[in-house]
Amino acid sequence: MPIHLIWGDDYEASNREIQEIIGRVIDPVWKSFNYSQIDGNDPKQNFRALEEVQSAPLGNGGRIVLVRRSPFCNVCSIELANKLEQAIKLIPDNTHLILNNSNKPDKRLKTTKLIQKNIESNPLSKEKSFNLPLPWDINGQRKLVNNIANKLNLKMDNETIDLLVESIGNDSSLINTELQKLTLLAEANNKILNKEESTKITQELVKQSTQNQSTNALEIAGILIKGEKCIALNKIKSLLENGEPALRVIATLTGQARGWLWVHLLDSQQKLDIKEIAKLAGIANPKRIFVIRKQIHGQSFEALLELMKKLLKIEASIKSGTNPIDSFKDNLLTESKILTNN
Template identity: 80%
Template sequence: MPIHLIWGDDYEACNREIEEIIQKVIDPVWKSFNHSQIDGNDPKQNFRALEEVQSAPLGSGSRVILIRRSPFCNGCSIELANKLEQTLKLIPDNTHLILNNINKPDKRLKTTKLIQNSIQSNPFSKEISFILPLPWDVNGQRNLVKNILHRFNIKMNHKTIDLVVESLGNDSSLINTEIQKLRLFSEAVNKNLNTNEPQEISEEIVKKLVQNNSTNALQIANFLLKDEKIIVLEKIQTLLKNGEPALRLIATLTGQARGWLWVHLLDSQGHLDVKEIATLAGIANPKRIFVIRKQIQGKSLEALLELMKKLLKIEASIKSGTNPINSFKDNLLTESKFLTNN
């Protein structure tokens, strides 16, 4: 009864891992009979999945039941939890249950403990996570690029990797696409070389071939602090045209503004210990406090509050169906006490 617990916000890597399992265990001739994908947001489908996973595959190969947005490790009903406990004992050896969710499993839940114990007792089961590095985690972004380079048998020097990071940030899907393009180019120009050896990609080639997507939400946030509204709107428009989800963009900007506001408020109240401030502000990495302090130097609390109000209005406007770029324009271009100095 192999169980695969796959979680994290790197959709590209999660989907690749899921697809590799499917291709490995399912006979393509019987795939239409032996592959089911379930929406974990629907309680009825979850119960159906637990019924299906008790069935042996038809024909040759194995069966795969994939539950997207799986609720089992992040909170589900008592009835569903009881059904899972009964089902785990009845899954055939050649039926694979794949549980996929963006969120980290909650180890306090009984269902999580049951699933993780089942994984530990079966050598063909596994739990694997794919977490995107945060936008300010440059080392994490470098490691993300290195892992993808290794998978495509490509090597780059440190400077070239930094160029990729600068151009593409932590967009795993885009990095994957651009590095595949670099690999194809490398194969085309090195036909006579040993293809088993990693092909080195130079900085010059990356500059020519890799689309520069260096505009990101953190850059936009910094321009907001400087009250560079026109630049902000231009960069927002660029991101939206490149497929950046508007709600994800506003969520990042709101998170940044909330951090600035909390640090300013706690500093003004005499909280000087960065670990204490990080805990109270909900910031995972205390070292970010030093960066935030530098960013908000000379900014008033009233101005940061005003910015926060604007961003919340933009979020509400987008959620109500207004065109995202219009939501940004209508709220950011209105006059106010915007980021005035103390």
């Protein structure tokens, strides 16, 4: 009776883990009979999931019941909890229940304790969490890039990883897509034939791939800091209409705003040299500090913080499914203390 508890806000990584389980457990020939995906927001479907996991697979391979937005470890009714307690004893050894939710399991719930007891006692059961690093967690973003690169059998030095972090930010899906594109570029340039060998991704290759997009987004950041919101919105609209991913744009803007905040804060707190400021702010190239100081000259910390809040709201709005340009308009055009001079 294997149970897989997969949670966290990194949807891309969670989906990769789920697909790996599916590929390992299910015989492709029998997938239409042995794979079910359930919407956990529908109470009736949750009860159906618990009925289905009690069935043995047909033909070869195993069976999987996947519950997206699973309520079992977060908000679970008494009736559903009682049904889980009955069903968990009847799940066949070759039928797998995957419970997926973006939220952390509530350890106080009876159902969570029951599931975790199963995970501890069954070597085939697993709990895995996939959380995106916060926008200001540079080390976490570096680790995210490195982990995805390892899965794709890529080699990169620290400077190349920093360049990707600056260009993309903490979006797991975009990082994965960009690294796959870079892999194709590297293989085309080097005519790599042996797929067993790690592909090396260089700084030059990353610059070749991301330079135009990053430069445009950085130009927009410079316009925003001047308070010219309508001009910035027109340029954002143009980028999106030309196929630039909205999350890449917002990642670049957020990264720039984060750098402004850190440099403003560190400059106002104590006298530090640029290398110390760059290290504390997570900026790979210390020479960027001089550029940032010029950009934020005359800006208040409160105004920069307000811009950062708006950008984070835009990111959350886009990820929730709102039309990207509407997300930018709704948040950037609202009245606030945004970018007022001291």
